[in-house]
């Protein structure tokens with residue numbers, strides 16, 4: 001029941017402050033479009049952001065900055081090793 | 090795909106594996122690490138990491154697969170509700186095939202005429218309730234902190250829209266109480282805890298602080314890609330090497346220190362803490378979530394006057410011990426013989442995240458751990 005892979009937002013309906021209308025992001029899953037509720041997402045996404053989704057509800061939106069920091073922390077783990085190697089994205 | 094491929098990069102994986110091996114070799118004793126989350130269990134097997142990890146690392150699966158920890162009494166209650174006249178059930182996929190105490194499943198019930206739909210989201214269940222106003226739509230609520238915000242939001246929608254034929258039977262659970270209960274047992278001899286990624290998205294990394302104190306456990310929050318898991322294991326090994334017990338976060342792109350305040354507020358609106366029965370672990374005080382009185386009309390238990398029966402585990406099934414990390418599936422005499430994913434006896438073989446089904450699918454390619 002748990003999906004670990006983040007999904008890309010291609011459209012947003014509703015607004016962060018208006019709880020009375022639907023709050024929905026349309027995400028792309030291998031070319032298929034699926035609606036996701038935004039009622040409990042931690043911060044409001046923009047088109048192009050990625051969402052972590054559980055049981056039809058987004059629980060987290062990620063931006064490129066957060067992903068880059070995470071990767072940087074990983075690379076620091078072995079930076080002290082004898083032959084540091086640059087990794088391309 | 091973005092935010093995925095980077096974290097599966099084989100070059101980065103290789104570097105991290107070498108760093109991990111160097112760290113564990115310097116410790117020169119076995120490190121017993123529990124991975125709590127069923128999705129971690131599957132990810133470690135599926136990615137092939139389990140076979141590549143340094144020999145010092147012993148990974149033990151914990152009680153984090155939501156289907157697996159659902160008690161036989163609760164499964165029997167779901168079956169009972171499916172048999173009541175005028176009801177319809179909507180369930181998450183894996184629940185469909187979990188046998189109750191007498192071996193019967195919801196799939197069997199449906200074959201004999203019960204109305205049961207498999208859904209992906211509780212909102213699908215609410216939609217089915219709207220389309221079938223003459224039936225009472227029952228949603229068996231299972232799962233941890235990642236799932237409860239979705240259930241709470243759906244109940245709130247039902248309340249706003251006055252949909253009266255939708256009820257939830259809550260067996261929802263919270264992660265910390267069983268960990269406190271389990272990890273307080275020194276005979277498990279655990280050094281560290283690989284904390285569940287998306288439960289932590291909701292509760293925040295700080296939630297594990299109580300485990301670092303009295304239990305002196307190294308706690309590291311991990312994502313689900315191979316580099317995520319390796320980064321977490323390196324941080325953990327370094328803590329163990331330096332005799333530290335801290336909470337660290339190796340999944341910064343999805344988890345912060347405080348968690349998701351909006352989701353937590355949504356859950357607090359609908360639910361309150363309650364005692365909860367876990368398969369294999371018994372009743373753990375305050376480890377469950379019950380629907381608040383204010384929303385009682387969406388609570389299946391009072392509306393249908395349900396009493397959860399006391400039941401026994403299926404004969405011979407060791408799921409209870411596997412969930413506590415005290416044994417592994419190959420030690421179950423039924424494993425792979427009478428119990429397989431096609432014909433499961435216990436829930437750990439049914440769920441795709443269950444420890445028994447992971448061992449069945451991938452176990453032969455991996456080295457054994459623990460007492461094997």
Ligand code: SF4
Nearest residue numbers: 406407421428435445
């Ligand atoms: S192999 Fe089957 S019977 Fe044995 S513990 Fe696992 S689920 Fe239970």
